[in-house]
Amino acid sequence: DAGVTQSPTHLIKTRGQHVTLRCSPISGHKSVSWYQQVLGQGPQFIFQYYEKEERGRGNFPDRFSARQFPNYSSELNVNALLLGDSALYLCASSPTDAVLGQETQYFGPGTRLLVL
């Protein structure tokens, strides 16, 4: 079975531009979460979506938005890019929306974004 897939793998943008990152979860998984990982740090939670609804949001500005489609794939959008948005963007999927926080998340390969 295919794991979590993300596209594109690498992206170079300039300040002020907009970017859209895409994620397809593991087949059968309905929950998708997005994380940002800057060099030398652990991933930081951005969003979680389940059944097309936002279930959680991290401490990120409104320039970051996301959505989930009926097939459970997801997009992360970032507007007005800043140099500090340069990072590895990770998508993770899990089977359901964990009430007790016990669902295991599986990560995709990530999209490496460089903002110049």
Next chain:
Amino acid sequence: QKEVEQNSGPLSVPEGAIASLNCTYSDRGSQSFFWYRQYSGKSPELIMFIYSNGDKEDGRFTAQLNKASQYVSLLIRDSQPSDSATYLCAVNPGGPDKLIFGTGTRLQVFP
């Protein structure tokens, strides 16, 4: 105080030795705990998860959880050079699928 704390390392151990990786967390209500391995330039790969106090073993890996001390650890027995990577401790405080990660501990296993 950071929510999840790990020693950044590097932790250097000889091949065949036991590597001990530690993590503390601040949210006493945290429900589940995960260890991920991340090779340079790659995404995190799940190694183990643990929900209950005590030890959980899977092959060469043992996760240990002590909720009273808010402490979780990972032991790697018979360490191999291929185990050289950054090990990320992650905690889910409950509710949405939100993981809070530490900064990771870099492990170096030398022949």
